[in-house]
Amino acid sequence: MNRKSKVITRRDFLRGTAYTAFAASMGLGLSNTKDVRAEERVKVVLVRDEKVIDQQGRINSGILQKMLDQGVSSLMEEETPLQAWKKLIRPTDILGIKSNAWHPLPTPEELEAAIEKRVLEVGVPKKNVSIDDRGVLNNKVFLSSTALMNARPLRTHHWAGIGGCIKNYIMFTSTPWLYHPDACASLASIWSKPMLKGKTRLNILSVIRTQFYGRGAHFFDRRFVSDYKGLLIGRDPVALDAIGARLLQLQRVAHFGEDRPLEVTPNHIFVADEKYKLGVSDLRRIELVKLGWMEGALI
Numbered sequence: 002m003n004r005k006s007k008v009i010t011r012r013d014f015l016r017g018t019a020y021t022a023f024a025a026s027m028g029l030g031l032s033n034t035k036d037v038r039a040e041e042r043v044k045v046v047l048v049r050d051e052k053v054i055d056q057q058g059r060i061n062s063g064i065l066q067k068m069l070d071q072g073v074s075s076l077m078e079e080e081t082p083l084q085a086w087k088k089l090i091r092p093t094d095i096l097g098i099k100s101n102a103w104h105p106l107p108t109p110e111e112l113e114a115a116i117e118k119r120v121l122e123v124g125v126p127k128k129n130v131s132i133d134d135r136g137v138l139n140n141k142v143f144l145s146s147t148a149l150m151n152a153r154p155l156r157t158h159h160w161a162g163i164g165g166c167i168k169n170y171i172m173f174t175s176t177p178w179l180y181h182p183d184a185c186a187s188l189a190s191i192w193s194k195p196m197l198k199g200k201t202r203l204n205i206l207s208v209i210r211t212q213f214y215g216r217g218a219h220f221f222d223r224r225f226v227s228d229y230k231g232l233l234i235g236r237d238p239v240a241l242d243a244i245g246a247r248l249l250q251l252q253r254v255a256h257f258g259e260d261r262p263l264e265v266t267p268n269h270i271f272v273a274d275e276k277y278k279l280g281v282s283d284l285r286r287i288e289l290v291k292l293g294w295m296e297g298a299l300i
Contacts, residue, residue: 043240043281047300048072048292049231053209060209062111065232069115071292072234073203083122089202090148092124097143101153101169102134105212105221108153112207112232116150137172149197151238152205155245156212159220161185162267165245166204166238167279173197184265189239189273206233206241213252216264227252230294239273239280240287244300246270247284251299 048071053064070082077085090096098116100108113132120130131142138144151166158164160181170191171177180187191197209232214225229252235241246267254260274282281287289300 041281042286042288043235043237044076044288044290045233045235045237045240045244046072046075046290046292047208047231047233047244047298048075049229049294049298051230051294051296053230054228060109060111062114065109065111065209066115066118068232068293069112069119069205069234072232073119075290075292076234076236082119086119086123089150090120090123090125092126094125094148095129095142095146096120096125096131096148096150097137097140097146098130098132098150098152099137099143099169099172100132100134101164103154103164106154106156106210106226108134109207109209112152112205112209116152116205120150135172138175144196146196146200148202149200150203150205151201152207154207154210154212155233155249157215157220157225157249157263158265159215159218160265161188161269162263162265163242163246163249163270165242165267165270166206167192167242167269167273170197184267185269186272188269189277189279192238192279193277201238202236204235204238204241206245208233208245208248211249211252213249213256214261214263225256227256231298237280239270239282242267242270242273243282243284244287244289248300255299 048068050064050068053061055061074082074085077088079085100113117130121127131140133140133143151169153169156164161168162184167188171180173191173194173196208229211227211229212225213227233241233244250260271282273279
């Protein structure tokens with residue numbers, strides 16, 4: 002298996018479609034290089050496998066489990082998946098796995114099952130594990146949870162620019178529409194609610210399939226869906242979404258021959274960093290570790 006570790010640098014994003022263009026679309030400024038110190042970098046793992054989707058368009062659960070294991074082991078710097086998962090979860094934890102049930106492009110069931118399998122192997126009783134999306138506020142496991150894991154697909158979104166890890170927690174509020182103004186700028190504030198604060202152990206942005214372009218609410222068009230065959234895995238939801246936004250931008254460039262801007266730019270990613278201090282949005286401060294098949298990876 003090919004293993005590459007790359008730190009995303011200023012130079013990487015001053016070429017081609019350019020970090021400057023991305024920064025403008027995200028509302029990001031270019032700070033001085035001297036302000037970007039090595040110890041401030043956060044780690045995101047991209048793992049891909051060209052065989053995770055078969056010729057019939059089905060997800061291969063065994064290959065996806067292997068991808069998840071590779072990504073989590075790399076993230077936690079452990080030799081075996083079990084050792085890595087033991088760093089994330091304890092047998093005494095009560096775990097809510099926050100999924101996404103949007104029908105056209107939901108969190109793959111195979112990914113949900115792969116996460117649950119490893120959690121149970123750590124020793125968490127099945128009665129203390131629940132996978133949910135729209136019912137989290139009435140779910141007894143989530144209401145009493147000591148730990149959360151966050152897993153959803155990457156796609157464009159009418160109100161937020163992109164649907165990523167940050168936005169996936171909007172169902173933890175009974176009034177999600179109150180977070181729609183100003184391109185959902187206040188989404189990261191949800192993460193500080195008592196039900197959530199400090200509980201998220203792992204974020205997984207499924208890029209098995211991505212929707213890279215859209216117009217209007219609840220938009221879905223298979224022409225703008227990429228079989229990217231990957232997972233983005235990390236502890237920092239802001240860093241994952243920053244990488245995800247960049248990936249969707251590059252997929253639009255690859256598809257259209259130019260970057261067709263979205264109706265809404267995903268400024269909530271930058272706001273999550275600068276205002277709410279939820280994580281790192283500056284691409285230069287993100288170490289992207291790439292594992293596996295990288296043909297057409299773009300990032």
